[in-house]
Amino acid sequence: MAAVAMSYYCKPSPFLGQFPSHFAKSPSRQIARTAVQDYKISALFWGSKKSVERKELDVSLKDSILIGSGLEGTSANQMTLKKISLSIISSISEVSSDGWDACSLDATGPDKFNPFLTHDFLSSLEESGSAVKETGWMPSHIVAMDDSENVLGVVPLYLKSHSYGEFVFDHSWADAYYGFGSRYYPKFQCCVPFTPVTGPRILVRNTPFRDQIFDVLVSALKDLTAKSQVSSLHITFPTEKEWHKLKEQGFLQRIGMQYHWKNRNYKNFDEFLMDMKQSKRKNIRQERKKISAQNLNMKRLRGYEIKARHWDTFYSFYRNTTDNKWGTPYLTREFFHIMGSKMGDQLLLVVAEEGDELVAGALNLIGGDTLFGRLWGCHPKAYYPSLHFEACYYQTIEHYMLQSLALCDRLSMLGYLMQAMEAAIELNLNTVEAGAQGEHKIQRGYLPVTTYSCHYLIDEAFRKAIEEFLVRESTQVKLVMKLIHDSGPFKEDIQ
Numbered sequence: 001m002a003a004v005a006m007s008y009y010c011k012p013s014p015f016l017g018q019f020p021s022h023f024a025k026s027p028s029r030q031i032a033r034t035a036v037q038d039y040k041i042s043a044l045f046w047g048s049k050k051s052v053e054r055k056e057l058d059v060s061l062k063d064s065i066l067i068g069s070g071l072e073g074t075s076a077n078q079m080t081l082k083k084i085s086l087s088i089i090s091s092i093s094e095v096s097s098d099g100w101d102a103c104s105l106d107a108t109g110p111d112k113f114n115p116f117l118t119h120d121f122l123s124s125l126e127e128s129g130s131a132v133k134e135t136g137w138m139p140s141h142i143v144a145m146d147d148s149e150n151v152l153g154v155v156p157l158y159l160k161s162h163s164y165g166e167f168v169f170d171h172s173w174a175d176a177y178y179g180f181g182s183r184y185y186p187k188f189q190c191c192v193p194f195t196p197v198t199g200p201r202i203l204v205r206n207t208p209f210r211d212q213i214f215d216v217l218v219s220a221l222k223d224l225t226a227k228s229q230v231s232s233l234h235i236t237f238p239t240e241k242e243w244h245k246l247k248e249q250g251f252l253q254r255i256g257m258q259y260h261w262k263n264r265n266y267k268n269f270d271e272f273l274m275d276m277k278q279s280k281r282k283n284i285r286q287e288r289k290k291i292s293a294q295n296l297n298m299k300r301l302r303g304y305e306i307k308a309r310h311w312d313t314f315y316s317f318y319r320n321t322t323d324n325k326w327g328t329p330y331l332t333r334e335f336f337h338i339m340g341s342k343m344g345d346q347l348l349l350v351v352a353e354e355g356d357e358l359v360a361g362a363l364n365l366i367g368g369d370t371l372f373g374r375l376w377g378c379h380p381k382a383y384y385p386s387l388h389f390e391a392c393y394y395q396t397i398e399h400y401m402l403q404s405l406a407l408c409d410r411l412s413m414l415g416y417l418m419q420a421m422e423a424a425i426e427l428n429l430n431t432v433e434a435g436a437q438g439e440h441k442i443q444r445g446y447l448p449v450t451t452y453s454c455h456y457l458i459d460e461a462f463r464k465a466i467e468e469f470l471v472r473e474s475t476q477v478k479l480v481m482k483l484i485h486d487s488g489p490f491k492e493d494i495q
């Protein structure tokens with residue numbers, strides 16, 4: 001049974017739900033007519049990794065005719081026809097970087113610039129062999145162009161043969177499909193691979209036809225999903241505005257949470273500490289003292305300061321993390337070199353040195369008002385209490401931020417946490433995003449924020465079952481977030 005498979009494969013979760021009884025009543029579920037309602041879903045998290053045959057795309061998208069207000073300066077009563085040509089591209093290299101980035105920048109606005117949505121970042125994933133067909137990430141990006149071949153909208157889209165590297169977990173959904181004799185993979189995934197960072201997913205130029213182009217692209221996504229005979233389409237970490245608009249288009253809504261640090265116009269790190277409860281403030285100061293006692297030199301390298309040797313060493317740290325924590329590395333060595341050559345000052349690498357040797361590092365990307373933390377790693381034989389928090393969080397709070405992926409003892413995270421916070425203060429950035437997971441971040445000033453995802457399932461029986469689950473899950477996520485906020489590390493008068 002699907003529910004039994006979920007109980008077997010999945011890790012426990014605080015968000016539990018019972019499988020709806022009607023799920024077994026679909027005529028297409030003849031092999032599973034027993035009382036599924038007697039079983040419970042253990043979690044919507046990790047499940048077994050099943051190999052599936054990769055599916056090639058053999059579909060086309062229909063062009064659209066838009067009727068809207070004319071170009072600037074045209075009479076208000078005059079209407080202009082716009083033909084929008086839609087295409088699916090198998091590599092982001094098939095669209096110009098200027099065209100793609102214009103859509104990305106218009107979608108976010110300069111103040112909210114998101115480096116993960118750029119042509120440089122996404123092409124680095126493809127060129128390095130990290131997000132390609134062979135790794136289960138077949139690029140299937142949608143591009144909308146006008147008659148003059150100006151790019152008006154783009155959608156980062158991948159045909160997936162698994163659910164890894166997404167950070168919105170649906171492995172139990174796949175197990176349920178499998179248990180009922182159906183196929184969950186392949187599926188479509190609209191996202192930035194391996195990157196749990198919120199941002200727009202339907203990237204549209206700021207034109208008089210912006211809303212219409214958005215709707216055309218969403219319709220194209222749904223049509224492509226149906227024509228390709230895949231199980232589903234998932235849009236992960238969209239903006240809240242997109243999340244609401246996509247509900248109107250028939251997508252199921254799901255929420256999650258991450259831990260972010262907010263800069264309340266702090267002039268320095270000590271000013272931030274004064275907003276903390278006395279016990280938390282004392283704990284952080286003790287953690288930072290452990291770094292200075294270990295004779296480690298913390299450095300923040302940006303752009304041209306990051307040399308090839310730094311990337312090679314950081315890759316070894318990254319592999320140390322994956323080999324001990326994940327088991328499978330998503331990113332190749334080439335990815336870091338290619339990204340480094342393309343993205344320059346948008347990258348911040350916080351490193352720890354012992355003498356002349358690099359012993360740990362944390363990778364951050366700099367956005368318009370946010371420091372995004374990505375990866376952390378250390379030397380395989382290194383053990384430095386509090387280092388992870390110093391490098392990933394505290395340093396980046398004073399300079400920006402990083403997603404902490406703990407490997408060494410949790411105390412070793414402290415150094416990088418503090419570096420991120422210090423970096424954000426120095427650069428006058430509003431937020432440090434600490435990525436997925438990490439309850440240890442709460443006591444260091446990182447509080448939960450809501451994340452969003454949208455899900456379009458073809459099978460109505462599965463859709464109904466998952467919809468009911470998501471309602472219950474959402475209630476519990478909101479409750480957990482409230483409890484964390486109510487017992488947070490800040491003084492009562494700090495919101």
